[in-house]
Amino acid sequence: MICGPILRRVEKSKVSVWAAFMANNHLTLKIWEGDNIEHSSGTLFTTGNTPIAEGESHTLQFGTNLWIGLVTVDIPSPGLDPTKVYSYNMVYHEIDDPQDFDFLKDKFLEDGKTVGDRPQLALGYKKNVLPSFCLPGETPDKLNIVHGSCRKMHGHGQDALALLDSKIKDNRQDPLKRPQALFLTGDQIYADEVPGFFLRSLGAMDGSSIFGPNIEKMKINAEGGAAPEHEADVVNYPPFFRQRLVNKFAGFSSQAAANHLLSFEEYAGTYLKYWNIRSWSGDMISEIKKIADASPEQLSAKLDEVITKFVDDPSPAADTNLVNLIKASRPTDAFVFSEDSITRAQFSDSNSDKFKAWLKETKFTLKHELKDMAAFMKKLPEVSRVLANVPTYMIMDDHEVTDDWAITKRWNNQVLSKPFGRDIIRNAMMAYAVFQDWGNSPEDYKEAIPMIFDDMTPSTHKKAQFLLYTGEYAFRYANNTKLNTLRTDVLEKMENLLGMGSQPTSLHWNYGLKLGTSQAIVLDTRTQRHYESLNTVPELISETSLSSQTPSTLTDNPPFVFIVSPCPVLGLPNFEELVQPAATAVIALKGKSDANPGIIGGNLNFDFEAWGFSIPGFERLIARLDSYKSVVLLSGDVHYGCTTVMDYWKGNATAPSSRIVQLTSSALKNEWLPNVLILKSAVVQKILTAFGDGLSKFGWKDKLVSAGGDVTARNRQRLRQTTAAIPIEGWTPGATVSPAPDWRWKVRVLKDKEGLKDDPVGATDIVVGNATSMKDGYFNVVSRHQKAYMEGKSPRIAWNSNVGWITFTADGDSWKLKHELLGAKMVYEVPLKTPVGEQARPELPT
Incomplete structure (x- = not known):
């Protein structure tokens, strides 16, 4: 076994584990109830306890010496208990050799060295003890969800994913304290930035x-x-x-x-x-x-x-x-x-x-x-031990394929018109299916397992077909056979499934899963985009695809719903509203490259593809999320960590109809340098994150909107759009708009509640009019911020390596969310229901 085990989708009724080998293996996965299942005797793992369930499968070939398998165990009724910890072992033997191996025999259950002097940590955290896992807690107060993105091998900074290892070790026996699900929200590898x-x-x-x-x-x-x-x-x-x-x-x-x-x-x-x-x-x-x-x-x-x-x-x-x-x-x-x-x-x-x-x-x-x-x-x-002990769910962003993948229609056209471009993207998506998506949605691929590649019997499921074609591609190269017909037999069919021809893709990478009484909806924001024209920024999910990716109604009336979007839905307000567009325009004006001139060059240099840059796509998504009432967004991509909250009002309602909380945790290992220190300053963070107390907007759909008073030309132009959304901040007092907005919202970037606590002496000791008090008090304020700056403590945004840890506590008839960025040691808390004191809707200045 050269990679794995990696614990993938875990439900009450099913457990799936992924592993890679250098030969064709038969696999048996065994599940025990308990957190300290220890070896008793023999060369293979044995114990006095009988497994509660077993499942079998075999590996599929993806290279001469690369065979990969995902084995799923069906758990008998009533299924796994979220209040308990479970353990697992995998027994495997080569197809032509009956000799069994398992975690014990391959020395995966002890610290030290494995074959070839490679370092090894005991997968179960104690010698001869099996790796373990638990389900998400049944109620929100029992949930422990972790998330992160952007892990680059030669990225700067610590590998924050490894921070979860000690968390599991310290709480291995307690399902209420150990991580229950890990969401990797994009850029699991860097295909373009390779050492x-x-x-x-x-x-x-x-x-x-x-x-x-x-x-x-x-x-x-x-x-x-x-x-x-x-x-x-x-x-x-x-x-x-x-x-x-x-x-x-x-x-x-x-x-x-x-x-x-x-x-x-x-x-x-x-x-x-x-x-x-x-x-x-x-x-x-x-x-x-x-x-x-x-x-x-x-x-x-x-x-x-x-x-x-x-x-x-x-x-x-x-x-x-x-x-x-x-x-x-x-x-x-x-x-x-x-x-x-x-x-x-x-x-x-x-x-x-x-x-x-x-x-x-x-x-x-x-x-x-x-x-x-x-x-x-x-x-x-x-990191390998973390992946073996926490159910892990993944979704791609761009670096799994190439930077700026699908950023504009023009980009798609220029790449897909070139055979070399199509080959690279197809190869990347073949790998994505095998290494990431197979474990997200095992049911989508199960029809491929019993089939023989030479038969190539069409599967009724498109993903199973795609996996079979990937295996056939590898089989032909491994055996140097039928390579002259490889393109017509295999590659062209895969490209058709990926939508590289005249028809859109028939492969759908989004998925959903239960998290106790809550649920998660994982979005595909790369292959289902909509482009108004060749050069405009995209809607990250088309209107049709949004309807299929996000259900109109949620079953079981969850207290809130997790939405995973690789790119943050709610970014830094000033950065997206002013800084990034301005920087893009400067690059565009200077752009002289034949390949990416003008606005294309500006868009690419500044990743001009945030949700908010396409107003119709952004407002459509927010309207759909509003129907869920309480939403927790998990995102990465942007190489910083923060917590942002949006309150949303429909029509003339005086109270918000929903609260949407954006949790961003990035990068696991890819810090921004060399400018990271200045980005931690309170002044710079204030510039990036806020117009006063936040950013508010009015919005209209399919309305003829008129404005009176002193209104800027830019805002008048915005009001002419089919989907019109204009900032409320910055208007001249006395200006008016008609008719009343269809919706309005307000976004705020929250402060870390731990990092900048007041000193015993400081702002509270400032007495206006008292010269001594003001002098000493302001000196203390400045000293405190300077100390925080030099220590790398940020008031709102974490720029260093981070992984997010999410928990909940009861808050009246709702819940309060706690978001900890472990690498940055920052903590945010936010109610999932808008507090009474924050329910006043945004209005134009009078």
């Missing part, structure tokens, strides 16, 4: 390759010619030389794509290595370990040692370093040199200034990447 050192080792294992000797071929348009197929390896597409290739030949917009993933095996290898160190090669571990174990005094020398060996080791035996690899590939007309004249010129002469500049820049990049990779590797065993 160069990592790219060279993606498929390597000790003594063999995960994917075997047969290399995938991808189509790429040659200059002035047809679209021949090239082997997608590090010879044709070397590390640090992929930026121009993916921009020019795939139509991508990412500007951090020097090592962009291309093939299915590269995407698959990245998932494996992001989740478990057992999939890393011994050579990769030993090189990174030199850096991880170095003292501060040794670090610089160790970095130089590893980088030189990787890039340009001058010894005659070092024929696999990057420079020699590229030099050796040039006589074979590797694509990167035969078709890309700029790259060819840059690398034509080892003594040229261009080559020396490339070498210097590459080594500088590697130095930073390797330090952050070393931090990632050190925490990986803890």
Whole structure:
């Protein structure tokens, strides 16, 4: 087992576990009631207790040496009890070998080392004890939900996902205190931002390759010619030389794509290595370990040692370093040199200034990447143990495919018109189905399990078909068979399912699940978008898809509903209303790039795709959420953590009809640097988050709206839209609008309740008119904020690595939510029903 176990969908009646192997295995999953199920005797795990349920399955092939399985256990009635903890073991044996292995025999239940000297932490937190899990609490006061996003291998900062490991360890026996469900809300891998050192080792294992000797071929348009197929390896597409290739030949917009993933095996290898160190090669571990174990005094020398060996080791035996690899590939007309004249010129002469500049820049990049990779590797065993002990649910954002994926209709057109672009996106989505979505919705894929790839019997479920095609793709390469008909038999059919032809996609990646008496609705905001024109910002979910993704009525009358949207629905008000549009406009005016001129360049540089940038799409979503009354939004994407609250009034109602609370937790490992310190200042955060006490808007749908008094030209233009939404703040007193708004809302970004508590002396000691009091009091206020700034404590927004922890307490006839950002040590509290003192609806100034 090279990756896993990863605990996936868990319900009262079903438990699913995912795992990856280097051979075809038969799988048996066993479930016990109890939190301390310990081994008693024998080479396999045995105990005096009988499992309450067992389930069987087998792996499917996704590479010569890559077999993956998801095994589901059906739990007999009355099902699992949310007040109890349960444990599990997996028994597996290769199809051609009856010898069984399990967690005990493979030494996964003890600290120490596994095969190949890879570090291992006991999956059950004690020696010879099984990993465990629990269901979400039946009532809100018994819920413990965690969430996070944006975990980049060489991202700066700590890996906040590992922080959950100690939380589980300390509360392993208590289902009311340990995490019950983990939502990973996007960017589980970074396909465009890949460390160069990592790219060279993606498929390597000790003594063999995960994917075997047969290399995938991808189509790429040659200059002035047809679209021949090239082997997608590090010879044709070397590390640090992929930026121009993916921009020019795939139509991508990412500007951090020097090592962009291309093939299915590269995407698959990245998932494996992001989740478990057992999939890393011994050579990769030993090189990174030199850096991880170095003292501060040794670090610089160790970095130089590893980088030189990787890039340009001058010894005659070092024929696999990057420079020699590229030099050796040039006589074979590797694509990167035969078709890309700029790259060819840059690398034509080892003594040229261009080559020396490339070498210097590459080594500088590697130095930073390797330090952050070393931090990632050190925490990986803890992350793997978290994934084995918490039911985990995932949804993609853009980096699982490429940065800015589907940002505009023009982007889609330019990428899907290029064979290379289609190949990369298809490969990414094949990996997404296997590594993420399969565990989200096991029922959607179960028809694929008993089928034989050669038969290719059509499944009645589209996702099962897609999984079968992915397996068939891997099978043909693994066995070097029927590759001449691969495109017509398999690839074109997958592209049709993905909507790359004339018809929209028939694959739907959204899903839902119960969380005690509440429920979660996980949105797909990438493949169901609507575009008004080629260059406009998108509605992240079309009107038709919103109706199918969010039910018009909720069953069982839940006290509130979780909505998972990878991109925050409620962003930072000033940032989305003023700062980001202004910055986008500046970039647009300066934009001279042939690939992304004008507004396209501005949109891409500033990720101009927040929900709020498309007023019709945003207001339609909010209106749907308003029908749920109490909503908790879980999001990531933006590399900060915060808590935002919206109160929503319908028509002329005097009290809000709903309260929507946005919880943003990002990034798990990808801090904004080098400017993160200034972003923590109270002044900057105030600028980004608030117009006075927040941001309020009026809205109308299909109305002719007139305004009287001194109204700005921009607001008059806004009132002419089919869906009109205008800020209330900033109007001249005495201005009027008619008819009355169809709705109105107010958004506020909350302050951390713990980070900026008043000192014993401070603002409360200021007595206006008393010179001494004012002098000393203001000095204390400034000192307190300066201290918080230097310590990295933020008043509203967390910019450092964070993972969110959500709990609830009773609050009259409703609930109060508590959102803790563990990495930032910030805490927010907000009632899910608007307090009486906050129910006054927004009005124009008089």
